[in-house]
Amino acid sequence: MSGINITELDKVYDSGTENVVAVENLSVEINHGEFLVLVGPSGCGKSTTLRCLAGLEDVTDGSIRFGDNDVTDHRASERDVAMVFQNYALYPHMTVRGNIGFGLKLSTKLTGDEIEQKVESVAEMLGISKLLDEKPKALSGGQQQRVALGRAIVREPSVFLMDEPLSNLDAKLRSDMRTELQELQADLDVTTVYVTHDQTEAMAMGDRIAVMDGGVLQQVGPPEEVYRSPVNQFVADFIGSPSINLLSADVEGETLRGPGGFTYELDDPEPIAGHDRVRVGVRPEDITVVDSGQNTADVTVVEPMGNENFLYMEMDGHELTARVDPSIRPAEETQVSFDFREAALYLFDAQTGDALKTKTDNVDPAVVGATED
Amino acid sequence: MREQRRKDAVWRFLTYAFVITMVVVMMVPLYWMLVAATLPQEQFLQFPPRLIPGTAFLDNFAALQERLDFVRTIRNSVLIAVVYTLLSLVLCSMAGFAFAKYEFKFKEPIFYTILATLVLPIQLLVIPLFLLMAQLDWTNTFRAIILPWAANPIGIFLMRQNMKSIPDALLESARMDGATEFQIFYRIALPTMRSSLAALAIILFLFQWDLFLYPLVILETADMYTIPIGLAQLTGFQRIYYDQIMVAATLAIVPMVVLFLVLQKQFVSGILAGSLKE
Numbered sequence: 001m002s003g004i005n006i007t008e009l010d011k012v013y014d015s016g017t018e019n020v021v022a023v024e025n026l027s028v029e030i031n032h033g034e035f036l037v038l039v040g041p042s043g044c045g046k047s048t049t050l051r052c053l054a055g056l057e058d059v060t061d062g063s064i065r066f067g068d069n070d071v072t073d074h075r076a077s078e079r080d081v082a083m084v085f086q087n088y089a090l091y092p093h094m095t096v097r098g099n100i101g102f103g104l105k106l107s108t109k110l111t112g113d114e115i116e117q118k119v120e121s122v123a124e125m126l127g128i129s130k131l132l133d134e135k136p137k138a139l140s141g142g143q144q145q146r147v148a149l150g151r152a153i154v155r156e157p158s159v160f161l162m163d164e165p166l167s168n169l170d171a172k173l174r175s176d177m178r179t180e181l182q183e184l185q186a187d188l189d190v191t192t193v194y195v196t197h198d199q200t201e202a203m204a205m206g207d208r209i210a211v212m213d214g215g216v217l218q219q220v221g222p223p224e225e226v227y228r229s230p231v232n233q234f235v236a237d238f239i240g241s242p243s244i245n246l247l248s249a250d251v252e253g254e255t256l257r258g259p260g261g262f263t264y265e266l267d268d269p270e271p272i273a274g275h276d277r278v279r280v281g282v283r284p285e286d287i288t289v290v291d292s293g294q295n296t297a298d299v300t301v302v303e304p305m306g307n308e309n310f311l312y313m314e315m316d317g318h319e320l321t322a323r324v325d326p327s328i329r330p331a332e333e334t335q336v337s338f339d340f341r342e343a344a345l346y347l348f349d350a351q352t353g354d355a356l357k358t359k360t361d362n363v364d365p366a367v368v369g370a371t372e373d
Numbered sequence: 374m375r376e377q378r379r380k381d382a383v384w385r386f387l388t389y390a391f392v393i394t395m396v397v398v399m400m401v402p403l404y405w406m407l408v409a410a411t412l413p414q415e416q417f418l419q420f421p422p423r424l425i426p427g428t429a430f431l432d433n434f435a436a437l438q439e440r441l442d443f444v445r446t447i448r449n450s451v452l453i454a455v456v457y458t459l460l461s462l463v464l465c466s467m468a469g470f471a472f473a474k475y476e477f478k479f480k481e482p483i484f485y486t487i488l489a490t491l492v493l494p495i496q497l498l499v500i501p502l503f504l505l506m507a508q509l510d511w512t513n514t515f516r517a518i519i520l521p522w523a524a525n526p527i528g529i530f531l532m533r534q535n536m537k538s539i540p541d542a543l544l545e546s547a548r549m550d551g552a553t554e555f556q557i558f559y560r561i562a563l564p565t566m567r568s569s570l571a572a573l574a575i576i577l578f579l580f581q582w583d584l585f586l587y588p589l590v591i592l593e594t595a596d597m598y599t600i601p602i603g604l605a606q607l608t609g610f611q612r613i614y615y616d617q618i619m620v621a622a623t624l625a626i627v628p629m630v631v632l633f634l635v636l637q638k639q640f641v642s643g644i645l646a647g648s649l650k651e
Contacts, residue, residue, distance in 0.1 A: 054545075054549060055549075056545050056548065056549075075548075076545075076548045076549050077548060077549070077550075077551040077552070081549065082549060083545075083546070083549050085542045085545070085546060086542075087540070087542055089540065089542035089543045089545070089546040091543065091546075091547070091561060091564075092543075092565055093564040093565060093567075102547070102550050102552075103549075103550035103551055106550055106551040106552050106556065107550065107551030151546075151550070155550075
């Protein structure tokens with residue numbers, strides 16, 4: 001049982017003619033028993049990081065410690081980790097029993113009976129006892145998934161690594177398994193690193209989430225913190241569904257002027273001091289449709305979700321999304337006025353993308369959403 | 374619609390006619406061999422040829438056995454082919470696995486060099502190989518027949534291509550489970566390659582079974598002869614023992630047929646099905 005300490009990890013692939021940097025100067029500390037989700041778009045280096053943790057890739061520079069153990073140069077089999085692969089990677093010629101027991105057979109001195117017992121208790125925990133004598137090809141996706149999990153759990157490793165384990169399941173099963181995985185992880189109290197490109201999954205599952213882009217760690221923190229206080233425009237854009245609305249605006253004193261006649265006057269112009277131009281971000285849920293106001297947009301599509309409506313709007317070619325009450329359902333092609341509170345506004349540096357102001361600045365999370373303007 | 378259906382029927386008829394013709398063309402010599410093996414020499418050469426099996430098979434076999442000790446010849450051939458096939462399967466699958474799944478220096482050049490040896494005909498290799506075997510004092514031994522061809526380039530190529538289809542995740546998963554590289558090869562890769570191994574086994578067995586010129590040069594005494602060499606002994610200057618040749622040829626195909634029937638059930642596709650979620 002241990003936490004994980006990654007220090008200044010670099011991974012560079014030498015493709016002969018050029019070096020490809022997959023992970024750059026990554027440092028993260030993961031506490032014992034924590035569920036950390038690595039999230040980012042494809043090619044961001046999250047899977048490579050996981051593979052470095054697993055011992056399936058050599059690291060170019062930096063170190064990896066599990067507890068007090070420096071495992072940087074250890075082989076996968078010496079690290080006491082178990083990994084669940086995206087496509088499960090079940091051994092096709094073995095039964096479920098054989099698949100789950102394979103690791104124990106190879107890496108422990110347990111007797112056949114002891115292995116059998118462990119396999120059966122894990123199978124029971126996962127509800128696959130009846131499938132123990134089936135081959136993987138006879139199983140459904142969800143069942144294969146459980147076998148892959150069982151294979152990891154049975155070895156009682158000190159670290160779990162999961163590479164998009166739910167991405168091949170259908171939506172319903174995925175959300176069921178999401179909950180189940182979290183419960184399982186909490187029960188087993190094993191440090192877990194979970195890779196996904198799905199930010200919803202990351203938000204829902206992680207004790208903390210680590211957002212990566214272009215091989216560089218952008219931000220690590222609890223999901224709400226990353227959502228409310230992103231360090232830069234990339235994180236703000238990546239986390240949240242539907243995505244944050246972003247547009248460029250010129251700074252004129254205390255006023256922001258954007259495309260399509262967008263204007264917004266700031267009560268507190270301090271964050272934009274010294275900037276001529278900024279990126280403005282507003283989360284869809286913070287946009288309210290008002291009877292009359294300064295800013296207007298044309299409704300293009302209304303998606304009723306049941307408990308809320310998604311309004312897709314256009315403002316001089318710029319798309320805007322709003323999540324509104326189901327009672328608000330403007331006809332398509334009509335013009336609506338919208339507004340938002342300054343407390344909900346995000347501002348980013350137009351050049352670097354660094355956050356100038358985020359939602360949580362000066363805002364008590366408990367108050368947000370409790371009042372309607 | 375109707376027109377289309379008639380067209381389809383014509384095509385189907387032509388296809389069947391072609392396939393049946395091909396089958397007949399291929400089966401007639403085989404049938405003739407079987408029939409001839411049961412006929413005394415005089416009837417064999419008569420015209421029009423007799424197409425109904427006779428009763429002289431055992432007589433012909435007794436004559437063959439007396440002339441050649443054909444039982445031992447078959448035993449030699451089986452021994453050589455079986456040992457060769459097993460050895461070569463091991464070597465080819467290991468080499469194929471390495472070329473498919475590992476990165477090492479000069480991997481591509483080495484692989485293409487191995488492939489390039491395919492263009493060398495056996496006839497070209499016979500003399501140098503014979504000299505080598507003579508230096509090793511290995512002439513008239515089975516190991517001289519088996520070892521030079523054990524690392525078979527076709528086998529290596531075939532196994533490499535097939536091993537490439539094994540998902541890396543499967544091997545990595547085994548690595549995480551604590552398997553050594555050899556265990557990964559032996560317990561994960563090989564079992565998923567059963568159909569390819571069966572196909573390769575037939576290719577290798579047949580290669581060694583049919584080998585003629587090289588064993589002819591290496592093997593000196595009659596007690597070491599393999600079937601192709603034994604068969605060649607039946608064609609004398611004075612007389613060709615057709616009846617005995619046909620018996621020998623008939624018996625020579627038996628092990629091949631048995632091997633094929635045994636391995637046939639391994640040719641089930643989809644051995645890898647279910648390992649990965651697509």
